[in-house]
Structures are given as C-alpha cells and as structure tokens.
Amino acid sequence: MSRNHPDSNEDDKVETCIFCLIASERDKEAEIMKKDKELVCFKDINPAAPHHYLVVPRQHMHSCSSLNSGHISLGQLKWIMKRMAEMGKTVLRDQGVTNMKDIRLGFHQPPYISVNHLHLHVLAPTNKISEYLMYKFMPKTVAFITEESLTMHLKNKAPPVKY
Numbered sequence: 001m002s003r004n005h006p007d008s009n010e011d012d013k014v015e016t017c018i019f020c021l022i023a024s025e026r027d028k029e030a031e032i033m034k035k036d037k038e039l040v041c042f043k044d045i046n047p048a049a050p051h052h053y054l055v056v057p058r059q060h061m062h063s064c065s066s067l068n069s070g071h072i073s074l075g076q077l078k079w080i081m082k083r084m085a086e087m088g089k090t091v092l093r094d095q096g097v098t099n100m101k102d103i104r105l106g107f108h109q110p111p112y113i114s115v116n117h118l119h120l121h122v123l124a125p126t127n128k129i130s131e132y133l134m135y136k137f138m139p140k141t142v143a144f145i146t147e148e149s150l151t152m153h154l155k156n157k158a159p160p161v162k163y
C-alpha cells in the first residue's frame with residue numbers, strides 16, 4: 001500500500017514491515033496456514049503454546065489503537081476484528097483443536113507491541129501457554145486485550161466526533 005493511502009500510518013515503514021512482507025507473500029520463510037483476499041494467518045516464529053498463530057490484514061495498519069490515529073474508521077476496524085477472529089478460530093479447528101473454550105485470542109496494545117502491523121495472537125490450549133511467556137498473554141492487563149474485550153469495547157464506542 002502506498003504511503004499516501006488514507007489508512008497507512010506515515011510513521012511506519014510499510015516497505016520494510018515484516019508482516020507486510022509475509023502478508024504479500026514476498027517473505028518465503030513464514031508458514032502460512034490460511035489466507036483470503038484481506039487476511040493472512042501464519043505460525044508465530046516464537047510459539048508460546050502448541051498452537052500459536054498470527055492473523056494480519058494484508059493492508060498495513062499500525063495496531064488495534066489505529067482507530068485513535070484517525071487512519072481507520074470504527075466500522076472498518078469492527079469488521080476487520082470480526083474477520084480476523086473468525087480466521088483464527090477456523091485455523092485452530094483445521095489444526096484439530098476441539099475445545100474452543102480453551103483458546104486465547106487477543107492483541108498487545110502499544111507500546112507493548114514488537115511489530116507495528118496489526119496482528120491477532122491465536123493460542124491454544126491456554127493451559128499449555130509456556131510459563132515464561134504466560135504474563136505476555138494475560139487477559140485484563142495493560143499490555144494484552146482479548147479479542148472479546150476489544151470487540152465489546154468497540155461495540156460501545158461511538159464514532160469519533162469530528163469538529
């Protein structure tokens with residue numbers, strides 16, 4: 001996506017963003033699990049659980065806080081979140097996960113992100129999240145927000161007022 005695109009973040013180097021490279025399939029290292037026109041799901045390079053995948057939009061957007069930056073509309077963000085969660089759950093089922101209550105889907109919130117391209121963490125089973133990475137994926141912490149909490153938050157949020 002061009003730097004001048006309304007949804008791009010001028011601060012990000014889209015050309016060198018690793019998740020842009022994976023999403024556009026120019027990076028050949030990533031193990032892609034599923035893809036469609038808008039989204040790509042691939043294995044996390046440093047898995048914290050037996051199943052650990054990342055779902056990213058092909059289009060570069062900074063993070064789940066992109067709404068506040070004004071680069072993406074509330075409706076667009078809600079739609080992307082829903083689709084990302086659906087793809088993550090589909091991949092888990094495809095990989096043989098049957099207990100869909102024992103999964104964790106969520107986002108790190110800035111500044112607790114290491115890659116500046118929106119990505120949903122998809123982990124299962126939760127009781128096998130490695131002990132030393134457990135704190136990173138703990139719901140209701142300042143660093144991590146579950147997909148459910150974010151969806152609820154967005155549902156109650158009115159579009160930003162324009163002055």
Ligand code: AMP
Binds near residue numbers: 030043044047054108
């Ligand atoms: P976060 O800390 O939420 O920004 O998570 C970024 C995630 O991306 C981490 O779990 C990394 O292990 C993962 N990651 C970074 N680079 C790659 C890569 N090239 N391929 C797959 N996963 C990656």
Ligand code: ZN
Binds near residue numbers: 017060116117
């Ligand atoms: Zn990117």
